[in-house]
Amino acid sequence: MSPIVELRNMEKSFGAVQVLKGVSFTVEKGEVVAIIGQSGSGKSTALRCMDRLETVTGGELFVCGHALHDPKVDLHALRKDVGIVFQSYNLFPHLTVEQNVTMAPRLVQKMSTDAAREVARAVIAKVGLSDKLDAYPEQLSGGQQQRVAIARSLALRPKLMLFDEVTSALDPKLTGEVLRVIEGLAKEGMTMILVTHEMQFARDVADRVIYMRDGIVHEMGGPEILTNPGTPELAEFLAHGY
Ligand SMILES: Nc1ncnc2c1ncn2[C@@H]1O[C@H](COP(=O)(O)OP(=O)(O)OP(=O)(O)O)[C@@H](O)[C@H]1O
Numbered sequence: 119m120s121p122i123v124e125l126r127n128m129e130k131s132f133g134a135v136q137v138l139k140g141v142s143f144t145v146e147k148g149e150v151v152a153i154i155g156q157s158g159s160g161k162s163t164a165l166r167c168m169d170r171l172e173t174v175t176g177g178e179l180f181v182c183g184h185a186l187h188d189p190k191v192d193l194h195a196l197r198k199d200v201g202i203v204f205q206s207y208n209l210f211p212h213l214t215v216e217q218n219v220t221m222a223p224r225l226v227q228k229m230s231t232d233a234a235r236e237v238a239r240a241v242i243a244k245v246g247l248s249d250k251l252d253a254y255p256e257q258l259s260g261g262q263q264q265r266v267a268i269a270r271s272l273a274l275r276p277k278l279m280l281f282d283e284v285t286s287a288l289d290p291k292l293t294g295e296v297l298r299v300i301e302g303l304a305k306e307g308m309t310m311i312l313v314t315h316e317m318q319f320a321r322d323v324a325d326r327v328i329y330m331r332d333g334i335v336h337e338m339g340g341p342e343i344l345t346n347p348g349t350p351e352l353a354e355f356l357a358h359g360y
């Protein structure tokens with residue numbers, strides 16, 4: 119079976135500035151991969167390329183069977199397969215929790231209102247917010263809003279979920295409830311790539327850890343590399359966070 123994600127010497131430049139300098143790795147179905155690394159090392163850029171929010175400028179990138187380096191890629195089909203959640207949740211403030219979540223299935227998948235509502239209720243239950251269906255975002259905590267954002271992505275039944283530092287705007291108490299949702303998805307076998315600063319979480323949940331540095335994969339391995347790094351640079355990063 120082919121991998122869900124495959125990067126082959128992927129490059130990304132913004133103008134004259136090369137941010138990704140030949141990144142290669144694969145992610146198999148059901149795998150949870152954590153990407154860690156210094157600020158500016160290219161973690162978000164790599165993730166954004168995987169949802170085609172950025173266009174790669176070199177190498178190859180396959181995601182759920184879509185060749186994203188190909189200008190003719192079917193973005194509509196890609197967006198059905200891939201969910202992405204960011205640090206800022208960007209919910210629609212004038213819509214309830216349920217309405218925020220039904221939006222994508224109705225618009226992207228042309229689901230009927232009833233069918234979309236059924237899917238929405240199931241994914242909202244999964245993130246533990248069944249009692250908040252009719253609440254508006256401003257009535258929710260940051261952690262709850264982030265869980266709605268996750269539910270909104272899940273409503274499209276993606277094959278791959280991408281998370282970019284989804285807890286870094288939250289205080290520690292709220293961080294835990296969001297991480298538990300992600301942990302639940304991992305247990306269900308969801309394929310996920312998460313950029314994270316939560317080393318303990320990466321250790322617990324990730325099947326594989328990728329340490330990015332200056333636009334390349336500097337070190338990659340099982341979660342044990344977080345305890346026994348193979349390079350002095352990763353050791354330094356783990357010790358000091360930079
Ligand atoms: N749209 C853009 N235009 C120009 N440069 C960009 C753009 N997006 C990112 N960059 C640059 O690419 C580099 C990598 O940024 P990226 O956001 O991928 O880093 P990161 O590893 O996610 O960092 P952080 O941990 O701070 O989120 C940075 O130097 C950034 O300034």
Ligand SMILES: [Mg+2]
Nearest residue numbers: 161162163282
């Ligand atoms: Mg980032």
